[in-house]
């Protein structure tokens with residue numbers, strides 16, 4: 001007689017899980033199409049969020065790296081006009097004199113430069129019969145130290161270029177390409193809005209950030225630009241500097257604030273009419289954008305997983321009803337309520353986890369495809385936390401929404417279940 | 422004629438079993454004060470008109486249903502005191518069920534169906550297979566183990582069901598009209614199988630409303646309106 005249980009290789013609960021998994025896989029395979037449709041909600045939800053996260057993370061890591069390359073130590077001071085003042089027609093400015101005073105007075109600065117973008121002068125550059133639009137910057141020799149831009153050929157602007165208002169240009173590589181100029185065009189003449197400039201240097205190629213070409217510019221001496229386009233353009237300039245010690249940046253900014261506030265005759269309660277921009281700050285802003293997009297995506301996945309979970313519950317309830325007689329039969333054969341409960345729970349779990357895994361793969365695939373198709377996009381990146389979160393979430397969904405059907409199955413009265421037509 | 426003396430060898434003993442259902446306006450008694458004892462290796466037919474309470478009695482015998490009052494001992498075990506889990510285990514250990522409509526698991530092969538009760542015994546898969554093969558060979562289906570139920574004839578399905586009932590080596594085999602869905606030729610084959618099982622020492626209790634089937638048994642209990650109308654012990658057949 002084999003009336004006592006034998007072969008206790010595993011604890012009973014583990015055994016039930018193992019048998020439950022076998023039975024669940026069996027049943028999912030038997031209804032492959034239905035199982036697929038059931039988990040569609042979960043698949044789509046997980047795929048959507050993984051795609052968004054993958055793209056955002058890819059962007060974020062590439063931006064962070066590029067911002068680091070740019071040097072997060074560089075700070076730009078720019079005039080700041082409140083919206084109210086703008087509506088009233090006031091525009092705050094930073095003047096060349098502001099710059100001269102700052103440059104002579106502020107301590108703890110490695111170097112400082114003034115830049116202007118002479119929009120009134122135009123932005124057309126031509127060589128031979130070709131002409132293109134570019135960004136024309138007027139600045140001085142310090143620009144090289146602050147922005148850390150270096151010549152591949154020739155040289156950068158010198159102090160005397162600025163003093164003597166020479167018509168010389170330091171050119172980004174994109175401009176050369178667009179104008180069909182040779183790689184080393186030092187000594188050639190280009191025309192900026194009808195004025196001839198001699199090319200004295202070609203910059204190292206920077207590449208693009210976030211799809212923006214970083215090599216489409218022409219740098220000319222500040223004073224040359226001012227003389228060509230009139231004082232108008234120097235009424236508002238940008239001032240850039242690099243602190244000697246990045247840790248001392250707050251103190252440097254404090255000095256600058258005090259000088260500028262005094263020069264601009266600001267009262268004690270008045271807000272600054274200038275602001276500081278740094279790559280560090282941009283990075284923080286970008287991070288907060290990434291964060292909110294990720295949060296929104298999280299909300300979307302939450303809702304779609306909820307919908308997906310209800311789908312799983314629905315199909316599980318149908319499946320319990322469909323298999324009422326089978327449940328009655330196995331109860332007659334000696335299945336305990338716990339065993340049946342575990343089996344149906346695992347079926348729900350496997351279903352939703354299965355959806356989660358397919359969604360993961362699909363989401364990554366979609367993200368990879370999108371980043372391949374879109375120009376200048378960094379490749380998609382799925383961080384481990386997103387995988388863990390997606391699978392953890394789908395597991396929880398499976399358990400939570402599988403519970404009701406599993407309990408229904410476990411509680412079935414064997415007689416009623418056997419009689420069920 | 423009602424043998425009421427309690428026997429020491431009784432594998433089943435029921436005393437004053439009542440089963441009633443509360444209907445809208447009245448209480449309906451499916452079993453009224455049934456007392457019954459069955460010895461080991463007995464071969465019992467329970468007969469009676471439709472609605473007389475045969476299945477109700479069988480479900481109580483098989484621990485699938487609980488009586489409203491009365492005591493029931495299966496072996497030494499007082500069934501009324503058992504929890505749901507203990508009842509499940511008792512069904513698994515001591516009872517082999519055979520249903521009129523076979524009740525095989527539709528997506529499982531013959532072998533898997535027969536292995537199923539052993540799942541609840543926590544027996545290793547290899548051993549399960551061995552025992553199930555043994556039971557299938559016993560009922561003459563050793564060559565059909567991988568067939569699904571819908572690939573088998575009615576008689577073959579019932580053989581699988583019998584193998585499934587046998588595989589746990591239970592104290593009693595209970596059949597609720599096990600030949601009710603079979604043609605007369607197949608009925609004869611299945612009854613021959615029951616005869617053999619009885620001869621091998623199994624305790625067999627069958628519900629039927631066909632006199633030819635009752636003829637195979639050694640004891641015939643006739644139910645009517647929830648009461649035992651007669652309980653006749655017959656001479657063994659040739």
Ligand SMILES: Nc1ncnc2c1ncn2[C@@H]1O[C@H](COP(=O)(O)OP(=O)(O)O)[C@@H](O)[C@H]1O
Nearest residue numbers: 442449451469470471472473474475476477478
């Ligand atoms: N769950 C139930 N609720 C109400 N009445 C029931 C229920 N189950 C069985 N009955 C009644 O009990 C009586 C006996 O049923 P049953 O034991 O199935 O009869 P038999 O198997 O002898 O044909 C029948 O009249 C039936 O209608």
Ligand SMILES: [Mg+2]
Nearest residue numbers: 475476477597
């Ligand atoms: Mg019946």
